Amino acid sequence: MTKKDTKIAIFSGFVGIVFTAIYDLIKSRPILSTFWDGLKWIWKNIFEFELTVWQVLLALSILILILYLLSLRNNDDEVIENEFDWSSYDKDKIHNMEWSWYWEKNVLDGKWNVKDLRPICNSCGTKMHLSNSSWSSEYSECPRCELKYHEQKDLTKIEAVIIDNVQRGIYPKNIEK
C-alpha cells in the first residue's frame, strides 16, 4: 500500500461512515424524517402544480373560446347596427338630380319614412325650394343663387328609388360626394 492508497481507503471509509450516520439519523430522528417527508410533500405538490398548470391552460382555452364566441356575437350586433346605418343615407343622385331628405320614424307603425325630399342646387349645394304651382314650368328654385330647374320630377318615384336602395343595401354605392 502506498501513501496515496491509504489516503483513498481512509477517505472512502470516512465517507461511508458519514453517509451511514446520516441515513441512521434520518431513520431514527423524527425531525429528519419529517424533513424527508417535507421534501416528498414539496415534490408531490410540484407535480400537482403541473396538473394545475394544465387546468389553467384548459380554463384559458375555454375562456378564449367564450371570448371568441362573444366577439362573433358582437359582430352580429355590428351587422344589426349597420342595418341602421342607412339612416345616415340622406343624400343621393337619382334621375340626374341631387336629392336631400331626412328619415322620420312613424310612431304608429314603426316604419321609417322619407321626409322633406327636395333637390340640391347643382351650383351652390343649397337645398332647393319646390314650386307649388302646377301651371308653372318652374320645378325648383335655389334660395341662395336663384338657380331654377324646369325638369319635372315625380317625388313618389324618387322616394321609391331611395327605399329600394335601402332595402337592397346598394345605397352606399350610389352616394356621390
Ligand SMILES: [Zn+2]
Ligand atoms: Zn344654388
